[in-house]
Amino acid sequence: MSNDHKTDIATTGIVEGDIVEFPLPPHHHRLTDTDPRAARRAERQVSTMFILSGLCIIAFIAAYIAIPETSYLNLGPAGTIQTSNFMLGLTFGLATLLIGIAAIHWAKKLMSDEEIVDYRHPVGSPQEDRDAAKAAFDAGVAESGFVERKMVRRTLLGALALFPLPLIVLLKDMGPLPGDSLRHTIWRKGSRIVIDVTGQPLRPEDMQVGSLVSASPADLKAIQEADGDQNARAKASIILVRMKPSDIVSEQGEGWSWNGILAFSKICTHVGCPIALYQQRTHHLLCPCHQSTFDLADSGKVVFGPAARAMPQLPITVDSEGFLVAQSDFQQPVGPSFWERA
Ligand code: FES
Secondary structure (H helix, E strand, C coil): CCHHHHHHHHHHHCCCCCCCCCCCCCCCCCCCCCCHHHHHHHHHHHHHHHHHHHHHHHHHHHHHHHHHCCCEEECHHHCCCHHHHHEEEEEEHCCCHHHHHHHEEEEHCCCCCCCCCCCCCCHCCCCCCHHHHHHHHHHHHHHHHHCCCCCHHHHHHHHHCCCCCHHHHHHHCCCCCCHHHHHHCCCCCCCCCEECCCECCCCCCHHCCEEEEEEEEECCCHHHHHHHHHHHHHHHEEEEEEHHHHHEEEECCCCEEEEEEEECCCCCCCCEECEEEEEEECCECCCCCCCCCCCCCCCCEEEECCCCCCEEEEEEEECCCCCEEECCCCCCCCCHHHHHCC
């Protein structure tokens, strides 16, 4: 509201709660309100669209019954499409569109054009209710003796100040601070890659183009038995995928794959769900939790969803016996990225 406008109101004697009527712009009648022939024409247009919509539905049913599944339409460079699918989509789409257009046309041309004013009312409580609430609060304070009984008041405030301390002390049960441990996994140079569950070491020829294997480091069991670190297993989980080397657009490091075999962390970088939904045609890895999608042919980068960073890639190679091994640990933290942004 401009200052001029405030001044105008101040000089009119209007007070809060008054209903002020501002003049509305003049109402222009539609042609269909003043010309009966135009109204009948609009009525015919609306009805025609409803009839056409009904005909489309009949055509839909006829197409469903009559067109064989083996019939295809040639769309030239766009390829071929099943004729029945094409006709079902076309007829049902047109039927829906015609009902929508007819309803809008009906509302704009024939339904009531009356203009209505709905006044906004003040939302604050009346002054007497506010005064009554304040009086009730003051009476409560006086009756409790909170002001006169200083000793009670002070000890109450002291007790309330100490009350949240258990919540802070209990934070200790959340374990030691993670420190640097979130930035490393147990993958080392030469760690053999084994199939998760069976523990079988893998050779490149064990994987077909288009396949995905869940895997972990061979020495995982020994490490877990030695220090009971369950987190080690979660953090070291990887997936291996194989694609044609020519399909790889980019990697997170030069020479990190082996003949089209790439290794990535299995832990989603959004909030840490394990992922193994892989579309071999697009090379996309899809997280089932919130649909983050990573392009494994292009450095594991995020192509859709809430994840904020690419899926970390594990550099791999083969050892002297021809088994797949890690070249090193991951070069960036695996799992959710929240601590980096904290
Ligand atoms: S945990 Fe993967 S998208 Fe949320």
